[in-house]
Amino acid sequence: MSWLQKLLPPKIKSREPGAESKGVPEGLWHKCSACGSVLYRTDLENNLEVCPKCSYHNPVSSRRRLDLLLDPEGRFEIGAEVQPVDPLKFKATKRYADQLGQYRASTGEDDALVVLQGAIHNLPVVAAAFEYKFIGGSMGSVVGERFVRGARVALENNLPFICVAASGGARMQEGLNSLMQMAKTSAILTKLADKRLPFISVLTDPTMGGVSASFAFLGDVVIAEPGALIGFAGPRVIEQTVRETLPEGFQRSEFLLEKGAIDMIVDRREMRLQIAQLLSLLSKQPAVAA
Amino acid sequence: MKTTFLDFEQPIAELENKIEELRFVQDDSAVDISVEIGHLEKKSQELTKTIYGKLTSAQISQVARHPQRPYTLDYVNALCTDFEELHGDRAYADDAAIVGGLARFNGQSVMVIGHQKGRDTKDRQYRNFGMPRPEGYRKALRLMKLAEKFNLPVLTFIDTPGAYPGIGAEERGQSEAIGRNLFEMAKLRVPIIATVIGEGGSGGALAIAVADTVMMLQYSTYSVISPEGCASILWKTAEKAPDAAEAMGITASRLKTLSLIDKVISEPVGGAHRNHAQMMASMKKAITDALKPLQEKSIDELLDTRFERLMSYGKFKEVAAV
Numbered sequence: 126m127s128w129l130q131k132l133l134p135p136k137i138k139s140r141e142p143g144a145e146s147k148g149v150p151e152g153l154w155h156k157c158s159a160c161g162s163v164l165y166r167t168d169l170e171n172n173l174e175v176c177p178k179c180s181y182h183n184p185v186s187s188r189r190r191l192d193l194l195l196d197p198e199g200r201f202e203i204g205a206e207v208q209p210v211d212p213l214k215f216k217a218t219k220r221y222a223d224q225l226g227q228y229r230a231s232t233g234e235d236d237a238l239v240v241l242q243g244a245i246h247n248l249p250v251v252a253a254a255f256e257y258k259f260i261g262g263s264m265g266s267v268v269g270e271r272f273v274r275g276a277r278v279a280l281e282n283n284l285p286f287i288c289v290a291a292s293g294g295a296r297m298q299e300g301l302n303s304l305m306q307m308a309k310t311s312a313i314l315t316k317l318a319d320k321r322l323p324f325i326s327v328l329t330d331p332t333m334g335g336v337s338a339s340f341a342f343l344g345d346v347v348i349a350e351p352g353a354l355i356g357f358a359g360p361r362v363i364e365q366t367v368r369e370t371l372p373e374g375f376q377r378s379e380f381l382l383e384k385g386a387i388d389m390i391v392d393r394r395e396m397r398l399q400i401a402q403l404l405s406l407l408s409k410q411p412a413v414a415a
Numbered sequence: 416m417k418t419t420f421l422d423f424e425q426p427i428a429e430l431e432n433k434i435e436e437l438r439f440v441q442d443d444s445a446v447d448i449s450v451e452i453g454h455l456e457k458k459s460q461e462l463t464k465t466i467y468g469k470l471t472s473a474q475i476s477q478v479a480r481h482p483q484r485p486y487t488l489d490y491v492n493a494l495c496t497d498f499e500e501l502h503g504d505r506a507y508a509d510d511a512a513i514v515g516g517l518a519r520f521n522g523q524s525v526m527v528i529g530h531q532k533g534r535d536t537k538d539r540q541y542r543n544f545g546m547p548r549p550e551g552y553r554k555a556l557r558l559m560k561l562a563e564k565f566n567l568p569v570l571t572f573i574d575t576p577g578a579y580p581g582i583g584a585e586e587r588g589q590s591e592a593i594g595r596n597l598f599e600m601a602k603l604r605v606p607i608i609a610t611v612i613g614e615g616g617s618g619g620a621l622a623i624a625v626a627d628t629v630m631m632l633q634y635s636t637y638s639v640i641s642p643e644g645c646a647s648i649l650w651k652t653a654e655k656a657p658d659a660a661e662a663m664g665i666t667a668s669r670l671k672t673l674s675l676i677d678k679v680i681s682e683p684v685g686g687a688h689r690n691h692a693q694m695m696a697s698m699k700k701a702i703t704d705a706l707k708p709l710q711e712k713s714i715d716e717l718l719d720t721r722f723e724r725l726m727s728y729g730k731f732k733e734v735a736a737v
Contacts (some may be wrong), residue, residue, distance in 0.1 A: 212673070212730035215662050217649035266729030273726060295617075295639045297649065300663040301675050304639040305728035307618060308625050311597035312725040335639070338618045340576075342591035343598050357589040357618070358580030362644075366580045376585060386588050 157181055173393045182350050182393055184330065186232070187239040187256035190289050194252055194397055195243035201243045203251065204271035205239040212266070213300050221298040224260065226250045232258045236267035237292070240275035242284070246401035250287055251279040255336075257291040264336050265296035269306030272340070278312045285323040285404050290341050294334020298352050307339035314343050325400055328355050328378070328387065346403055347387045348396075349378035355387075421477050424466065427685070430459040436708070463685040470634070473657035475666050476642060478634040479613045483688035485695075486545075487514055487529030487572040492613065493695040494702070495520050495527060501558060503550075503656065507587060510551030512543045512579070513623070515558040520570065521703060526562035528555050528623055529572030545614075546579035549592035552622050556596050563605050568706060571623045573611040574640065578619030593622040600625035601725060606709035606717060607704060611635045611667075611679070612687075627721050629675075629706045631667035633682040637675075638665040675728070678705070 155164045159181035167415040169176070173193055174183040185193070191200075195397045215221040229235050237259040242251050253275050272288070279286040295303040315322050326344025328337075330353035338357050341347075349355060356376040364371060374380045381387045401413040420428035434455045441448050444664035445511030459727035470478070478484075491498050503509040515528035520613035530547065553572075561568045578589055600607065600623075609626035631637060640648075642660035647653045664670065667679040680701045709717060 206733050206735065208732050208734050210730055210732050213662065213664050217645075217655075217659070217662065218651075266731045269729050270731055297640050297645050297663065299639075299730070300665070301637060301639055301670060301673070302729050304617060304621055304637075305675065305725075307594075307621060308597050308601070309725050309728045312601035312625075312722060315598060315602045315722075335618055337590040338593040338622075339597055340594065342588070342594045355590075356585050357578060357593070358585065363582060363585065367582060369582075371582065375582070384586050384588070386591060389627045390416060 129188040145349070150315075152284075158183075163197040171207060175393050180351065180392065182330065182352060184193075184257060184291070187234065187237075187289075191239060191241050191243075191252055194287070194400070195241060195245060195250075195291070196247065196259055197219075197246075200243040203242055204238075204274040207236075207267050207270045207274065209236050209267045210239050211298070212302055213298070215298040215300070217298075217301065224298070228259045232256055234259050235266070237296075238268040238271045238273070240271050242275075242278055242282075245397060245404065248401055248408075248410065248413070249282070250285050251275045251285040252289070254289040255291040257293075257331075260296060261294075262290075262292035262336070262338075263294060263296035263303070264292060264304045264310075265299040266284075266306065267278075268296075269309045272306075272310045273313045275318060279322055280316055280320060280371050283320070283322065285325065285408070286317055287325045287327065287400060288293070288339065288340065288344075289327040289329060290332040291329045291334050292332060292336035293333070294336055304335065307335050311341040311343060323404060325403065327391075327396070327400075328412045329353050331355065333357070342386070344388075345407070346389075348389055348391050348399070349381060349387050350393055351378055352392050353378045355381055363371050416607040419481070419483055421474070421481065423474050423477075424463075424471075424685075425557050427459055427463050427466065430455060430462060434459065441515045442537070460684060463689075467685060469655065472636075472664075472666050472669075473642065474659035475634050476589075476614075476636045476660055479636045481686060481688050482534070484613055485687050485691055487527075487531050487574060487612065488536075489691065490572055490695065490698060491518060491529070493529050493691070494699050496522075498527070501561075502554070504553035504557060504565070506550065506553060508550045509546075510543075510548050510554060511541050512545050512547040512575070513551035513555050515555060517567075520706075521699075524567050526558055526567050526569045527572070528558055528569065530575040530620075530623070532574060543579060545575045546574065546577060547619060547622075548579050548581065548584045549587045549589050552578075552596050554591040555623050556592075556599055559596075559603055559607075562604050566605060566607040568608070568703060568710065571607065571609045571626065572638075573615050573620045573624050574608060574613035574635075575616045575619050576614055577616035578622070591648065593618050596615050596622040597625055601722065602718060604714050604718065606678075606706065607721075608705050608709070610638050610698070610702070611676075616641060625721075625725070627709050627717060629699060630680055630705065631670065631676050632687060633667055634659075634686050635667055637667075637670060638663055693721040 157176040160179035162178040211222040240253040328349040498518040500516040532545035533542040607626040609624040611631040642656040645659035646655035681694045685696040
């Protein structure tokens with residue numbers, strides 16, 4: 126036994142050789158799924174979950190998304206009182222009611238949309254963000270209702286409305302109720318349009334199906350994060366239908382920009398400033414200081 | 416035309432075959448067997464009634480997709496006079512999966528729009544199996560705007576497996592085209608009546624189905640995803656489609672109970688395809704009855720009601736904020 130080992134407290138001494146690596150707190154390091162770089166977790170967090178090496182945009186939770194977007198002061202949550210039910214007593218391999226409980230436990234959210242009133246660079250707004258980890262960010266009755274309540278607060282207070290989408294589409298487990306959320310969310314936007322209140326739609330990875338085919342493309346300005354999968358039908362469904370390989374980069378943000386489907390691609394690190402700038406232009410306010 | 420029988424209708428098919436045979440025999444027979452035939456015909460009717468009295472959701476979705484079911488143009492030609500089909504979205508193409516145009520219904524000018532399926536292989540291909548591309552939805556919107564300009568009611572007929580999942584459709588903005596219609600239809604300043612006549616397949620159906628009155632034929636379906644699609648995602652096998660059909664609640668009667676549609680239009684015994692004439696008569700009455708109260712309202716009142724109805728969609732609970 127070396128002099129060093131003699132000095133060590135017994136707890137540490139008892140460790141097997143090679144145990145040091147296991148002692149590293151979980152999640153301290155992150156391997157980028159795009160470029161494979163090993164990143165210090167804190168660095169990634171400070172970089173808004175964007176890989177500093179390759180600019181890959183990692184998914185972020187709805188709360189974190191809104192945190193990155195809004196000023197720290199004066200935030201109020203809208204629609205938290207709206208909670209999911211299981212209207213059809215739906216059961217596939219799992220019961221929908223049980224699924225709701227499981228996702229509540231795993232995400233800390235009780236459905237797939239969080240709405241906050243707040244400000245961006247001192248410009249008051251209402252902002253909504255999807256929680257993709259809650260049943261694939263699927264849109265059911267609660268998502269639709271919270272979206273509408275957010276928009277109504279914007280209407281009452283003459284505020285712009287922002288929505289950051291991340292969703293696989295409509296929530297099958299609520300049947301036709303979910304399909305109707307497409308009509309519901311699109312309809313409330315007609316009221317914002319009547320009052321000339323801006324609706325900014327931000328599309329992130331992924332924005333598909335019923336979410337893509339309703340309010341997502343109805344933004345006065347439609348922004349996408351780089352490399353996001355955005356479309357109506359999923360790539361696998363299309364491949365099965367047309368029986369050919371899809372072109373490189375098909376349904377990615379860059380492809381959509383080229384096809385004229387979106388206004389711009391904005392890096393997450395520029396998003397907050399970019400949205401503030403757009404809002405200040407639309408509402409004829411002075412330029413926002415970076 | 417010889418009736419195509421579905422798998423669960425085989426007992427009816429056997430009886431009908433027997434009746435057919437007897438008729439053939441009677442033609443060159445001295446013995447009168449018409450009484451026997453009449454008896455069998457009655458039996459076949461009864462059997463059909465019994466079978467159709469307890470159809471499962473999966474069976475109803477088979478009837479909704481029946482190859483002899485009346486399609487949009489069958490209704491338009493039977494119900495309307497002076498149909499003038501209008502083509503194209505003025506931007507890219509004319510999509511044959513959606514038809515539309517001016518017509519007279521009960522002598523009154525209207526705009527009719529609907530998904531169109533084909534009858535034979537060639538026609539089906541031409542109509543793309545009733546699966547529209549963005550230009551189809553944009554044509555529909557153009558016609559709705561035209562109706563608004565000239566203050567004509569809009570009658571839509573829904574019958575699609577869904578919007579077409581193709582490369583070109585995505586490139587030309589399938590999502591935007593559908594979303595745009597949902598937005599515009601919510602505030603279109605003329606009465607809209609939507610009737611699901613066959614398959615109401617997801618967003619591709621809804622894109623022409625936002626309306627003041629939504630009706631469904633007795634054996635039509637309306638769903639957020641096809642039973643096959645739902646089953647392959649949630650059960651990991653498309654073979655569970657019958658379970659998915661049951662679980663999602665896709666039939667007219669279930670959706671009426673859930674207050675998601677306004678009216679169920681009865682079909683002839685054995686489905687709309689068994690008696691087109693009778694089906695057309697019921698449809699004419701249903702649309703006439705639906706249109707009258709809508710036209711009696713002021714347009715602002717109509718739009719308020721339409722909007723409140725859209726806002727009422729969805730089931731959730733409210734808890735006191737913590």
